[in-house]
Amino acid sequence: MSAVSVEFKGVSKRFGNRSVLAAVSGTLQRGRVLVVAGPNGAGKSTLLNILAGLLRPSRGEVVYRDGDAPLARTHWFEHLGMAAPDMAVYEELSALENLRFFARLRGLHLEDPTLQELLDGLGLPPREHTRTVGTYSSGMRQRVKLAQAILHEPPVLLLDEPSSNLDEAGHGVVADLVARFRELAAVAVATNDPREMTWADARIDLAL
Amino acid sequence: MTKTRLRAVLQWALGVWFVLVILAAFFYAPSASGFKGESARIVFFHVPQAWVAVLAFCVNLVASLRYLRTRNPIDDARAAAAARLGLVFSLLATVTGSLFANVMWNSFWNWDPREVSIVILLLIYAAYFALREAIPDEERRGSLSAAYAVLAFVTMPFLVFVVPRIYWSLHPDTIIGATGQLKLQMESRMLQVLLGSLVGFTGLFSWLYTLEVRLARARLARRGREEV
Amino acid sequence: MRASTLLSESLAVLGKELTAELRSRVALNAVGLFGLTTLIAVAYQIGPYRIQEQDRPHLLAALLWVILFFAATSGLSRVFVKEEDAHTAKTLRLAARPLAVFAGKFLFNLILLAALYAFIVPLYCALMGYAVQGVASLALLLACGAVALSATSTMVAAIISRASGSTTLFAILSVPLVLPLLVMLIQGTRAAAGSTTIAAVLPALQGVVSLGGATLVISVYLFPVVWHD
Numbered sequence: 012m013s014a015v016s017v018e019f020k021g022v023s024k025r026f027g028n029r030s031v032l033a034a035v036s037g038t039l040q041r042g043r044v045l046v047v048a049g050p051n052g053a054g055k056s057t058l059l060n061i062l063a064g065l066l067r068p069s070r071g072e073v074v075y076r077d078g079d080a081p082l083a084r085t086h087w088f089e090h091l092g093m094a095a096p097d098m099a100v101y102e103e104l105s106a107l108e109n110l111r112f113f114a115r116l117r118g119l120h121l122e123d124p125t126l127q128e129l130l131d132g133l134g135l136p137p138r139e140h141t142r143t144v145g146t147y148s149s150g151m152r153q154r155v156k157l158a159q160a161i162l163h164e165p166p167v168l169l170l171d172e173p174s175s176n177l178d179e180a181g182h183g184v185v186a187d188l189v190a191r192f193r194e195l196a197a198v199a200v201a202t203n204d205p206r207e208m209t210w211a212d213a214r215i216d217l218a219l
Numbered sequence: 220m221t222k223t224r225l226r227a228v229l230q231w232a233l234g235v236w237f238v239l240v241i242l243a244a245f246f247y248a249p250s251a252s253g254f255k256g257e258s259a260r261i262v263f264f265h266v267p268q269a270w271v272a273v274l275a276f277c278v279n280l281v282a283s284l285r286y287l288r289t290r291n292p293i294d295d296a297r298a299a300a301a302a303r304l305g306l307v308f309s310l311l312a313t314v315t316g317s318l319f320a321n322v323m324w325n326s327f328w329n330w331d332p333r334e335v336s337i338v339i340l341l342l343i344y345a346a347y348f349a350l351r352e353a354i355p356d357e358e359r360r361g362s363l364s365a366a367y368a369v370l371a372f373v374t375m376p377f378l379v380f381v382v383p384r385i386y387w388s389l390h391p392d393t394i395i396g397a398t399g400q401l402k403l404q405m406e407s408r409m410l411q412v413l414l415g416s417l418v419g420f421t422g423l424f425s426w427l428y429t430l431e432v433r434l435a436r437a438r439l440a441r442r443g444r445e446e447v
Numbered sequence: 448m449r450a451s452t453l454l455s456e457s458l459a460v461l462g463k464e465l466t467a468e469l470r471s472r473v474a475l476n477a478v479g480l481f482g483l484t485t486l487i488a489v490a491y492q493i494g495p496y497r498i499q500e501q502d503r504p505h506l507l508a509a510l511l512w513v514i515l516f517f518a519a520t521s522g523l524s525r526v527f528v529k530e531e532d533a534h535t536a537k538t539l540r541l542a543a544r545p546l547a548v549f550a551g552k553f554l555f556n557l558i559l560l561a562a563l564y565a566f567i568v569p570l571y572c573a574l575m576g577y578a579v580q581g582v583a584s585l586a587l588l589l590a591c592g593a594v595a596l597s598a599t600s601t602m603v604a605a606i607i608s609r610a611s612g613s614t615t616l617f618a619i620l621s622v623p624l625v626l627p628l629l630v631m632l633i634q635g636t637r638a639a640a641g642s643t644t645i646a647a648v649l650p651a652l653q654g655v656v657s658l659g660g661a662t663l664v665i666s667v668y669l670f671p672v673v674w675h676d
Contacts (some may be wrong), residue, residue, distance in 0.1 A: 026356060027356075067676075112462075118452045159542075287672055353611050362676040
């Protein structure tokens with residue numbers, strides 16, 4: 012896995028006349044977890060969306076670097092894994108079919124056992140792997156979403172409220188996941204959960 | 220001469236020019252043979268209106284393409300301004316054409332290919348604004364409506380050239396020639412007035428267009444000041 | 448490296464669409480039932496004998512396309528609208544290249560249209576007593592028409608899925624773009640019904656193919672913009 016870093020400078024975002032983010036700066040790099048904290052509506056998700064290249068900032072810039080070479084915006088997504096409350100997986104497909112689909116889109120040839128291992132690791136029992144996601148509980152869906160985000164072992168991992176809908180065990184799974192990816196990838200976590208704040212190597216507090 | 224002075228002079232010149240064109244259309248140009256009564260005189264207003272509707276469509280395309288490249292909000296404002304004027308002028312061209320059709324063929328509407336073309340142009344403009352109203356985010360509004368404008372432009376050549384060729388048309392041949400059965404020979408004085416009117420309407424379009432763009436620029440500038 | 452897998456990625460999107468559609472059958476039901484209902488209404492009210500002999504070529508061709516177009520409108524916008532509604536659009540946006548998404552969705556809509564045409568056109572001919580001389584030319588025209596309509600509606604679906612009030616907008620935005628196509632297709636169908644030679648439908652066919660081709664080419668350039676903003 013190559014070391015991709017993400018630097019953002021003076022990022023602001025307005026929706027019409029409403030200012031959501033005002034001049035936020037920071038860096039994502041391997042070995043450090045950046046926690047983005049703040050109350051609901053402070054712009055945590057907006058910041059993560061901008062970092063993912065899904066939204067353009069009104070002001071400021073985001074730069075992806077692979078080593079020293081800057082990456083074009085159209086290639087960011089190849090280096091990126093993301094899970095967020097508004098990023099669902101397909102309800103008509105099973106967990107396994109979802110992962111097969113996303114693996115194929117990313118040009119990965121992963122065998123079913125590998126994918127099942129991944130789902131197991133995130134705490135989705137094997138008997139659920141082939142049922143359609145539409146029949147899942149919200150916690151089980153969250154695990155599939157997380158699996159989708161880390162499927163390709165991305166060098167940049169953005170997690171927006173990763174423990175939402177998860178029980179105590181689920182929270183532990185996310186904590187393990189963040190600990191593992193801290194060594195592998197540049198990680199950003201947007202959260203309100205005080206327990207998750209403790210993962211921070213760096214922290215951005217957004218205010219309303 | 221300052222910019223404001225120049226503008227004032229040009230506006231006055233445009234006003235005088237239009238008075239001359241209107242007078243010439245009724246008193247200088249002879250009446251055309253092969254048409255009922257004086258109905259052919261509407262050509263001096265109808266054709267320039269249709270021309271401006273198409274010109275506005277082209278300006279909209281150029282501004283849209285520029286917006287997709289630069290993402291400068293003023294280009295989006297340009298595209299919207301051109302479309303607004305295009306909507307007005309295609310409405311005018313439709314109404315004047317329809318009046319003429321009623322005099323000539325006793326029916327306001329005949330589903331002639333040219334009529335269909337202008338109606339589709341109207342529909343495209345209407346759809347363009349319906350789309351704009353449905354997108355609250357400004358940047359997304361700009362890029363999606365620009366994309367729609369470009370997509371719509373692709374169908375234009377088919378409306379103007381292909382469909383009238385497949386179908387038989389009542390419309391007198393003017394500038395764009397598909398082979399209709401009524402060959403219109405322009406007498407030279409008529410041609411002078413028509414060209415004069417074309418210049419006048421193009422001037423009117425550029426005046427209104429610049430006004431809209433200046434207004435949009437002022438709005439953007441004010442918002443920029445509020446942001447800082 | 449990734450260029451070689453564009454086809455595989457497009458097929459992955461198509462496969463996902465087909466699997467999901469076969470399980471939910473929402474688009475299939477909408478398009479099929481809409482088509483069938485209008486066909487039955489038209490056939491019952493007009494039937495083979497209510498139309499004067501001299502009006503048959505015009506009216507039968509036009510009615511056929513009215514049925515086909517409105518049936519398709521009810522289903523084609525779903526390819527993108529459902530991704531936004533189910534919140535899967537963002538996931539897909541981050542996982543796939545825009546071109547693969549467009550190609551997959553375009554192919555899905557094409558298959559949907561082909562299924563609709565294969566289902567409705569023979570039924571229509573039987574119920575309305577529509578004797579088509581040039582069956583091969585009509586098939587060719589239907590195929591080219593499906594490609595052009597699928598290209599336009601896939602693009603419009605992508606545009607409206609990001610605006611509010613999507614479903615009504617789809618009709619408003621697609622009608623002016625599709626009208627020239629429909630005019631040419633109706634004209635071509637009339638020609639195909641009256642003559643066995645391909646030459647009869649050629650003018651319409653050329654128009655349809657070039658408009659469809661132009662739309663496809665421009666879509667390749669425009670789609671990434673629409674998809675990512």
